[in-house]
Amino acid sequence: MKGQADTIGIAMRRALLEEIEGTCITCAKSEKIPHEYSTIIDIQKSVHEILMNLKEIVLRSTLYGTYDVFICVKGPGYVTAQEIILPPSLEIVDNTQHIANLIEPINLCIELKITRNRGYHITTPNNFQDRSYPIDVVFMPVLNANHSIHSYVNGNEKQEILFLEIWTNGSLTPKEALHEASRNLIDLFIPFLHAEEENFHLENNQHKDTLPLFTFHGKLTKQKKNKKEQTLKSIFIYQSKLPPRVYNCLKRSNIHILLDLLNNNKKDLIKMKHFRMEDVKLILDILELEIEKHFA
Numbered sequence: 251m252k253g254q255a256d257t258i259g260i261a262m263r264r265a266l267l268e269e270i271e272g273t274c275i276t277c278a279k280s281e282k283i284p285h286e287y288s289t290i291i292d293i294q295k296s297v298h299e300i301l302m303n304l305k306e307i308v309l310r311s312t313l314y315g316t317y318d319v320f321i322c323v324k325g326p327g328y329v330t331a332q333e334i335i336l337p338p339s340l341e342i343v344d345n346t347q348h349i350a351n352l353i354e355p356i357n358l359c360i361e362l363k364i365t366r367n368r369g370y371h372i373t374t375p376n377n378f379q380d381r382s383y384p385i386d387v388v389f390m391p392v393l394n395a396n397h398s399i400h401s402y403v404n405g406n407e408k409q410e411i412l413f414l415e416i417w418t419n420g421s422l423t424p425k426e427a428l429h430e431a432s433r434n435l436i437d438l439f440i441p442f443l444h445a446e447e448e449n450f451h452l453e454n455n456q457h458k459d460t461l462p463l464f465t466f467h468g469k470l471t472k473q474k475k476n477k478k479e480q481t482l483k484s485i486f487i488y489q490s491k492l493p494p495r496v497y498n499c500l501k502r503s504n505i506h507i508l509l510d511l512l513n514n515n516k517k518d519l520i521k522m523k524h525f526r527m528e529d530v531k532l533i534l535d536i537l538e539l540e541i542e543k544h545f546a
Contacts, residue, residue, distance in 0.1 A: 255410035259397030265431035266395040266416060273311040274387040275304045276371060277363035286383050292354035300350050305385050307331050308343040309364060310421045317364040325352025340364065343420040392427050393417045437502065487511060490536050499525050508540060
């Protein structure tokens with residue numbers, strides 16, 4: 251139908267540019283750096299240039315949260331991105347990215363904070379007393395996205411083909427970006443689809459069974475309610491060792507924290523798309539460990 255391609259194209263472009271998360275270096279710290287605009291003896295680059303070079307490093311990550319990583323090198327020589335000591339969950343797209351040039355045999359150690367987020371991150375001024383220097387970053391792996399529409403006649407109907415052009419920074423492929431943007435758009439519309447259904451459940455299923463089916467539920471009821479809920483709200487499901495498929499099923503159902511998961515029963519889980527019976531057993535085992543860890 252005429253106009254549908256344009257509707258989808260506009261929404262998809264916005265989702266590609268604004269809704270996809272990226273991973274960036276957000277802060278650098280070193281005892282050798284007295285001020286952001288200072289220079290360091292025996293290092294060819296200024297501190298500001300080093301921070302700008304760190305900002306340009308493209309990272310790939312599938313996990314959330316903040317990571318502390320380090321650069322520890324001894325000169326003379328060029329310092330590149332491959333000198334950054336990373337955990338297995340992080341990967342540098344271009345290891346040859348230049349950071350600094352040491353012209354004398356000195357030791358350079360920089361602590362870096364790496365964060366996964368979306369949108370822009372503008373630093374707030376500080377007094378640099380802790381030798382920590384925040385970096386303005388853009389958590390947007392899609393550099394540009396355009397859409398165009400081609401119309402054609404099929405029999406008596408006029409139809410449209412939507413073309414999408416996607417440029418990324420290399421941390422994910424255009425196909426991966428399109429998939430994630432599509433999923434994010436679907437997640438935005440799900441609350442509207444289920445609003446009436448949720449109201450119906452609230453009115454008619456007030457005595458619904460939740461997690462007494464889990465053997466460890468009794469441990470939770472012994473805790474003080476406020477303290478228990480605050481703790482459960484601070485535990486995100488990505489922190490548990492869930493397989494990617496199970497994690498994605500839960501995320502699509504708007505289950506993001508442990509408390510969300512505990513408020514669903516076995517029947518709710520089975521109703522989720524692509525969720526299997528054996529996944530329930532896996533979640534039971536993982537939640538047993540989480541409850542033991544936080545409430546034992």
